[in-house]
Amino acid sequence: MVEIVKNVVCPFCGCLCDDIEIMVEDGHIVGTRNACRIGHAKFMHFEGSVRYTEPLIRENKKDDFKKTDYDTAIEESARLLVESKLPLLYGFSSIGCEAQREAILIGEKIGAIVDNTATV
Amino acid sequence: MQDVGYPVCTLGEVKNRADLVIFWGCNPMHAHPRHMGRYSVFARGFFRERGRRDRTVVVVDPRKTDTAKLADLHLQVEPNKDYELISAMRAVLRGHELNVDRVAGVPVDIIYEAVEACKKAQFGQLFFGMGVTMSRGKHRIIDNAICLIIDLNAYTKFGLMPMRGHYNVNGFNQVLSWLTGYPYAVDFSRGYPRYNPGETSTIDLLVRGEVDVMMNIASDPGAHFPQRAVEHIAKIPVICVEPHQTPTTELSNIIIPTAFTGVEVGGIAYRMDGVPLELKKVVDPPEGVLTDEEVFKIMSKKIDEML
Numbered sequence: 205m206v207e208i209v210k211n212v213v214c215p216f217c218g219c220l221c222d223d224i225e226i227m228v229e230d231g232h233i234v235g236t237r238n239a240c241r242i243g244h245a246k247f248m249h250f251e252g253s254v255r256y257t258e259p260l261i262r263e264n265k266k267d268d269f270k271k272t273d274y275d276t277a278i279e280e281s282a283r284l285l286v287e288s289k290l291p292l293l294y295g296f297s298s299i300g301c302e303a304q305r306e307a308i309l310i311g312e313k314i315g316a317i318v319d320n321t322a323t324v
Numbered sequence: 325m326q327d328v329g330y331p332v333c334t335l336g337e338v339k340n341r342a343d344l345v346i347f348w349g350c351n352p353m354h355a356h357p358r359h360m361g362r363y364s365v366f367a368r369g370f371f372r373e374r375g376r377r378d379r380t381v382v383v384v385d386p387r388k389t390d391t392a393k394l395a396d397l398h399l400q401v402e403p404n405k406d407y408e409l410i411s412a413m414r415a416v417l418r419g420h421e422l423n424v425d426r427v428a429g430v431p432v433d434i435i436y437e438a439v440e441a442c443k444k445a446q447f448g449q450l451f452f453g454m455g456v457t458m459s460r461g462k463h464r465i466i467d468n469a470i471c472l473i474i475d476l477n478a479y480t481k482f483g484l485m486p487m488r489g490h491y492n493v494n495g496f497n498q499v500l501s502w503l504t505g506y507p508y509a510v511d512f513s514r515g516y517p518r519y520n521p522g523e524t525s526t527i528d529l530l531v532r533g534e535v536d537v538m539m540n541i542a543s544d545p546g547a548h549f550p551q552r553a554v555e556h557i558a559k560i561p562v563i564c565v566e567p568h569q570t571p572t573t574e575l576s577n578i579i580i581p582t583a584f585t586g587v588e589v590g591g592i593a594y595r596m597d598g599v600p601l602e603l604k605k606v607v608d609p610p611e612g613v614l615t616d617e618e619v620f621k622i623m624s625k626k627i628d629e630m631l
């Protein structure tokens with residue numbers, strides 16, 4: 205059964221077109237309506253070529269990644285950030301405002317630089 | 325931009341009122357394919373019932389882009405000469421004569437024509453993109469463009485708006501502004517927010533090698549930053565909070581995957597004109613994958629325990 209989700213906002217450029225219809229079958233996106241070719245292509249293949257589903261970690265950048273669990277990955281990240289003299293939190297442009305707020309508050313706690321892609 | 329302020333309006337106003345639209349250093353035909361159809365050029369608005377025929381389109385771009393091809397006027401500015409062109413337009417607007425044949429590669433009669441069209445418009449709107457913000461002079465160019473808009477407002481109504489690439493660039497600037505008073509490049513290292521682009525901005529800090537850990541959130545500096553900045557990223561511990569494999573995750577020590585906002589989890593995002601919209605959850609994330617918000621909440625707790 206194809207289910208149609210209406211009035212979806214497209215999260216693939218600053219236009220945020222809010223009239224997209226998405227066809228969903230068995231929990232997978234099978235089609236779109238109203239989206240442009242960028243939006244359509246991204247909705248259809250948003251999982252990209254390689255999608256991570258488990259946290260990965262490595263001590264040395266020359267080593268291969270090892271699978272780990274969220275708790276360990278987040279704990280290690282927290283340790284790196286806390287021990288750092290001047291940490292940098294960068295990006296933020298492709299996540300929701302609620303998550304942006306949480307991350308900025310982390311930046312305040314650890315005395316970090318908080319910045320994004322925009323220079324204007 | 326923070327030095328002079330700037331006039332804003334919503335895309336709805338552009339759709340209903342604008343009879344002159346300038347695209348400066350951006351190519352919406354490719355980067356924002358529905359922009360012209362929904363809001364700015366072809367859209368049929370309340371006072372612009374005939375859509376495209378009720379609007380004049382001016383494009384400023386060194387290249388003959390697809391957007392430039394459908395413009396009424398194309399100012400083919402030489403690369404990195406945007407500042408000069410804006411200054412020339414301001415001079416003409418103030419009644420000065422240009423005693424040369426070309427400014428920044430653009431024949432002066434086209435400059436006169438463009439300024440005349442701007443003055444005659446009932447409601448003008450300037451959209452600018454990476455082509456401006458990345459060309460030589462950067463935010464000084466924007467300041468100058470804002471001054472042009474201020475000058476134009478002596479004759480008619482005119483606004484300007486950056487063409488945001490990623491969907492929630494604006495949201496971050498909004499959230500950071502209401503938390504700290506500054507839109508980006510905020511330095512908390514002294515215990516209070518400080519803002520001084522050039523000193524507290526990412527690329528400068530990386531090039532000078534001043535930061536010693538980087539947490540990279542859903543973006544790919546590894547692919548877009550200058551060489552020397554990337555070299556520093558390669559040296560320091562890097563954490564990536566990111567759903568996909570990117571050149572930056574290849575340089576990282578920890579990868580924390582998250583659900584894809586706007587597809588697998590809802591949330592708020594700000595459109596390029598500052599209108600907040602609610603993103604929807606359409607499908608479930610892969611089993612066990614947390615959202616960005618959940619990851620940062622857990623991290624925040626752990627940091628509290630360590631501090």
Ligand code: SF4
Pocket residue numbers: 214215216217218219220221238239240241242243244356357358359
């Ligand atoms: S449908 Fe196209 S123009 Fe609209 S937000 Fe998505 S990518 Fe941008």
